[in-house]
Each structure stands twice: as C-alpha cells, then as structure tokens.
Amino acid sequence: MIKRHDGDPPVAHGPSVAAIPPWASSGGKRTQLLSKEERSRLAVIASIVRFKKGEEIYREGDRAEAVFNIISGVVKSCKTMPDKTERIFAFLFADDLVGLAKEGVYVNTTKAVTALTAYRIPVSALESRLRKDAALEFHVICKLCHELRETQRHALLLGRKSALARVAMFLQLIENHQTASRESAHQLHLPMNRSDIAAYLGISLEAVSRTFRALRHRGVISFNGKHYVRVTNHGQLEMLAGNGAREEKGDGTDG
C-alpha cells in the first residue's frame, strides 16, 4: 500500500520558509531560511492540513491558536467590509507563513484560493520552540521583514490612482514573485479570479477586465486562457507601473 502522506518527499522535510533576507545577499532570489534540523524540529509540532478551493482557513476574530505554513496552493488574506465587499491584503504562496494575530486573535480572514496543503503549527508549541531556538527566531524575523516589504509594495500599488498603473504593478509583483521563486517564468500564472484581483487592487472587477484589454490592445501582454499571461513588452509595463527608473520622454503610443 502506498501512503501518499508520508511518502511525499517535499512534504516530509517539514515546514519550509523562504524569503529575501533583510541584510544578507541572496541575488534577488528567495532563499530557504530554515535549516534541515529546524525543519525537522518544527515538523514534530506541526500537522498537515488540507483545504478545498474557496474554503475558509480561519476568520478574523477567531482565537489565533495556530500559524500555517503553506506547502502548496494559494491563500488570500482579506477583510470583509461592512458593505459585504472584500478587501484583499495579500496573496500567499508556498513557503509563506499565514496567521497574523493581535492579542491572541486573528486580524484577517484567510481563504484558500486554490486547493491547499499546509502545515498547521500551534502557537503554544511554536512559542516555546522559538524561545529555545535563537536561530529559528532570526529566520522568522527575516521572513517578517520580507512580508513587511511586500505589504508596503501593496500599499505603494494602492497609492496609484489609475487602474492601468495598478494592474501593471500587480503584474510586476506576480512576475517578481514567480521569478524569485522558480528559475524562469516567461509566462505568468494568475491563480485567482478577476474579482480577487480587483479586491487586491482596490478597483472594480470591470476595471480589471477593461485594463487587461487595454494592455492587450497596446501589445504589452497577451493571454493564454484567462489565468496565464505573457508579458510581451517589459519596458512598457515598467513605464506604466510607474516604477521605471528611467522615464524616457517618448512613450511610443504612436506605434
């Protein structure tokens, strides 16, 4: 009999946390922060949980009894506003940590955007483990710095007024993440639907659709289905995102 749970190599190594470190150099790539020993020690106190696509992992206000470490799949961290609309703070992927809390209570609701596999680490065990392991704590600090930078980039995105700039910057974020994780990414994967993208960008889903069309029309991107994008003009995308270091005067709209 084949046991998938224990026999799956990537799973057996234990929790995995990757980030671009705050002080060390990593060549712009996410690096595995945890050592083999740390991962096995964490594996002892962790359990593996699975969620279906769309399933809720926990809700804002729940007692924060565990932290999750994504093995595979995508998670969205969000808040439901009084008018029932959803605001998404972050999309979280493999090697990310989920479960930000305040005074023992989760501050956000998190849901599985795709089918999800994750480690569930009880905070009580994690806390005592942390207090004994300075190296592990340092790695958590590195990860939190990474998340802080990511959240700031999201804030930078939301500071942009035009939908074009927001969508362009969103595509850059996705591209950066996928190139920092994998080796190559000539094609971007958008696991979330238009509605989620809109909730993350702070614009309406219609605006997302329209902006994609505009980018496609300008020859900046091209779609392979609705969830795969290829950036055909990085320079233009960079300019539209407004992060471009060089702002050439000719914007080439006449071509």
Added chain:
Amino acid sequence: MIKRHDGDPPVAHGPSVAAIPPWASSGGKRTQLLSKEERSRLAVIASIVRFKKGEEIYREGDRAEAVFNIISGVVKSCKTMPDKTERIFAFLFADDLVGLAKEGVYVNTTKAVTALTAYRIPVSALESRLRKDAALEFHVICKLCHELRETQRHALLLGRKSALARVAMFLQLIENHQTASRESAHQLHLPMNRSDIAAYLGISLEAVSRTFRALRHRGVISFNGKHYVRVTNHGQLEMLAGNGAREEKGDGTDG
C-alpha cells in the same frame, strides 16, 4: 509616569520598543517589550543621534548599516516617485524601529518630520546580539508583527475610494496610536503638514484640506490651530471611516 517632551534630554535607560503583542493580551495598549537588562545591553551597542526637522536620516538604496530606535520625534518612511511626488508608507514615533532593509540595502527613504532623537544600532552588532538572545528576538518578532498590522491598516485605508473615508480612517489611526501610547488623548496632535498627510493618504493636499473642512462643517471634528484636532463626534467618524458597525448588524464575533 515619565513624560517625554520634544527637546527633553534622552533617557538613559537604553533603546525602547513598544507594541501590541500578537499573542499575549495587553488590553489594547502598547506595552514595553524590552526588559531592563535587554535595554542596557542594547544601550552598549547603540549611540544617540539627532536630526533636525526635515532632515534626511537615510535614503533608499543606501547600505543598511544601522537600525534606528526613536526616542522622541516623528519620522516618515517614504519613496520618491519618478514624477518627484512623494509616497509615505508610515509615520513612526517614539518606541518604534526604523530601518527596513532588503539584501543589505534600505528599501525606503526616511526623514525627520519633527526634531528627532533616536538610538542608532549598527546591524552587525545587533545581529550578533540577536543570535545570542532568544528573548530579545522574540520581542523583535512581536514588534514586526505590530508593524505588519499597521501597514495592513494603511493598505486598508488606501483601498477606500473617497477622500472622506480616508481622512476619517487616518484620524482614527492617529487616535488609536495616541490612546494606545498615552493615557488620554482628548485632543489629537498632527505633527505632519497637509502635504505629508496627503502623501500618506494617497490623495491631493487640496483634497485633505477640503475634507477637513467638510468634517469640521459636519461637526465631526474641530481644529485648535492647524496641528491639533479634537474629535467631537466619534460615532460619525467611525461611520465615515467605514469600519464602524453602525447601520450594520453582523458583528462576526464567532468563537
């Protein structure tokens, strides 16, 4: 209780870090994270630096050789966009940490909004200190969680479309900060100018001015000069900020 005023001589107790912890209860107030011993040990590797109002502390892209811990004064963390406009990610106050880096390089520019006194802690010394002191690291983790939540609230603010909602939420942020720090805050202090507020809210400075006028006209706030506000109608402010439960019944406090 020790009260600090701008211009007071720096306290000799050493670096001070306050936050609302992620898991422990603190009654909604910021608590001092560092023990007396930790503060003195950090004081050994720290030096005290001063900046004039408006002065630049460091610039995005500089080698991140130090972390700063604010003793008194206000700091803004920002980025200058290609079109020379400024985007502010956070205002930082006493007991905050400044100096977020990525691969040894500062990710933002920081400037003193008011006259500033701070501890300067070299990262090399801090790093070795951290690796030896698990308790200190845990406290840094708590502080980073706090900053992460604050940055998410900022993102939530920027997700709002109307200037009214943004300004209202901004006032709530200031109020929360000042009530979480001091005992009372019947009057809010806005140390930054309208331009900085606009850069933080992602709206034009004219819109800030107009919105303040609207709030004043509605009897929600009243000004004492240009830098002191009194909230005269908290319920209304809450409703305008859109976080309030007014006219919404769902409370979402399930176990």
Added chain:
DNA sequence: CGTGAGTTTGATACCCCTCAATAAAGGTGG
C-alpha cells in the same frame, strides 16, 4: 514689517464606479 512656505478655496476635465446586458467558461446530469 516683509517674505515665503504652507494652506485654503474655486472651476473644469478626466477617470473610475455603478448599473445593466451579453458572452464565455465550467460543472452537472440526462
């Protein structure tokens, strides 16, 4: 008292949100 930065107020254009309908994709059962 004079100067200049910071702030307030006003008019117009533009972009995005809202509402509405159509079209495509995905899933289910016959």
Added chain:
DNA sequence: CCACCTTTATTGAGGGGTATCAAACTCACG
C-alpha cells in the same frame, strides 16, 4: 456527447468624486 445551468468574464452608457490648474489667504519667521 450534448443540453442545461451556474459562475465568471467581458463590454457598454451615464453619473459622481477627485486631480489638476490657478489664485487668494494665513501664519511663522527673519
């Protein structure tokens, strides 16, 4: 395999709020 239905995505038209440009004003400071 196809018909059917639900969900998701696209496209269109009109209205509202904010940015932008421009000018008057306030206040701190020399």
